[in-house]
Amino acid sequence: MSAEKPSRRQFFKKALHLFWLAPAAWLLSGLVRRTEETGEIRERTVELPLESGEAVRFAEEVILIRVGNDYRAFSAACTHMGCRIQRMEGEELVCPCHGSRFNMSGEVLRGPAERPLARLRCEADERAGVLRITVRA
Numbered sequence: 686m687s688a689e690k691p692s693r694r695q696f697f698k699k700a701l702h703l704f705w706l707a708p709a710a711w712l713l714s715g716l717v718r719r720t721e722e723t724g725e726i727r728e729r730t731v732e733l734p735l736e737s738g739e740a741v742r743f744a745e746e747v748i749l750i751r752v753g754n755d756y757r758a759f760s761a762a763c764t765h766m767g768c769r770i771q772r773m774e775g776e777e778l779v780c781p782c783h784g785s786r787f788n789m790s791g792e793v794l795r796g797p798a799e800r801p802l803a804r805l806r807c808e809a810d811e812r813a814g815v816l817r818i819t820v821r822a
């Protein structure tokens with residue numbers, strides 16, 4: 686029993702299918718990639734009391750800094766490898782893992798981190814007495 690050898694016509698017909706299949710697979714993979722990328726961006730809101738009397742607050746994934754009547758919110762995730770920053774030394778925010786330091790504007794004072802802390806959207810709702818901070822989940 687021997688397998689029949691495909692004719693030249695059959696061979697080119699199969700090759701033509703592969704010719705169309707490759708770009709279609711490439712387009713489909715790009716569509717899936719884009720869907721995954723947009724699906725990962727999820728936001729949630731953290732509410733903190735408006736008045737606490739503290740100039741700097743560490744609230745889980747948020748660092749909140751009061752400057753006069755304004756507030757600056759930063760992600761507490763260190764931009765080096767993501768350790769959570771939860772303490773200060775003097776006027777500097779200090780990462781517990783490898784010692785990066787950031788100023789009150791989130792800028793790097795000392796590495797190994799190279800990028801500033803991520804600034805978070807922060808809105809005061811004086812009627813409700815809260816600050817609403819948008820964090821990425």
Ligand code: FES
Binds near residue numbers: 784
């Ligand atoms: S994770 Fe913060 S310095 Fe490395």
